[in-house]
Amino acid sequence: MQKDAYTLILDAIDEGVYRPGDRLVESELAERFGVSRTPVREALQRLETQQMLARDGRSLIVASLDHNQLAELYIVRAELEALAAQLAAKHAAPEEVRVLQNMIDEDRGQLDDPEALSRANRRFHHQIHLASHNRYLVQQLDLVHRSMALLATTSLAVKGRGEAALDEHQAIVDAIREGNGDAAASALRAHISRAFETRLTLDAAHHGTAGHWAEAL
Template sequence: MADATAGGDDGLSRAQRVYERLKEDIRAGALRRGERVREEQVARALGVSRTPVREALARLTARGLIEATPAGLVVATISRPQTLELYAMREVLEGSAARFAAQHAAPSEIAMLDRLSSAFETAFGDAGRLAELNRRFHSAIVDAAHNRYLVRMLDELSDALALLPGTTFQLAERGPLAVSEHAAIVAAIAARDPDAAERAARLHIQRAQEARLSLLQLD
């Protein structure tokens, strides 16, 4: 874990940085499902006092990423039924984001989506890089939707996604399929076709779910 004290000295800022760092460690697998999370160890590793760590852990617990057990706080585990529920909601929300983006995206935002889609296509062979570009692509769609309430809902959903182990881009076939799926979403948004954008985004999430379930079988 990197030092979380840089960039500001107020407790709230430190708590936010600890929160983001722990969330990223969960997403990256540095903190594994079921692993004990000790307040004092986190504080020592990040070079902060226990107060911002306590605040961050409370927030992570409220968001379902950390859970209390008789043995203490541990990284939460997401079940197969929960995974299906998560992707069902993701399909609805990501589809809506693409629909709104087709209606409201600025030309510069569409250009950003096109650049991210192209960058994704050149990152084959690096599952971590593909996952990061994919997250940025989806985040750019949400930004282009210009709906603050959708942003809030997808932010919480993104937290839950951090509990899923690994990335679907570990599967060799997932990257090439995602390239065509991203291209279809961008084309529909650029054409200002909300129906096509929503269909393309929903299909993208459906196929991501299929890949996720395949990955879970290998876990």
């Protein structure tokens, strides 16, 4: 199925082709994606309405998150992700649990590549969302993760964070495998809390300014 202009632009932001602060030009996007300017214009208007894009004078740029927005996003994400893990412990099929385990095992081979690990991380979390078997929760988490695309670099590049994150992933999967919903939710919350703490530490190291960091759980 051919992707529409909205999805193409959103995917490009999610993949880091366009990062916070980058200017998006209608004609350049139309040429890049091989579509006409009208659907690009409509897609840009939709993304601006969703606060994925912001105005800089007459230009549209990829939006960024300030410190308060980041904190608010993590609060919501922690609760929704914890619920997904809790439901996955109840509803996930054995095959889904094996897929999650295989992801962790494969991701350990990417510890020297933070960007690849970050992409793998997104796939892992999305798989937990799907394992919850709750379409409405998946939809809400998709919106949250869309906002996470407005973060520009990965804290998985911090020494030791990648390995620690995978150990945290393992604790989550172990609890899901055991059918322990409370433990799965607790492990997921702890995982996101540690990731947020890493992000705040990075922020403080950059002269106390609000950092713009990519999804790194």
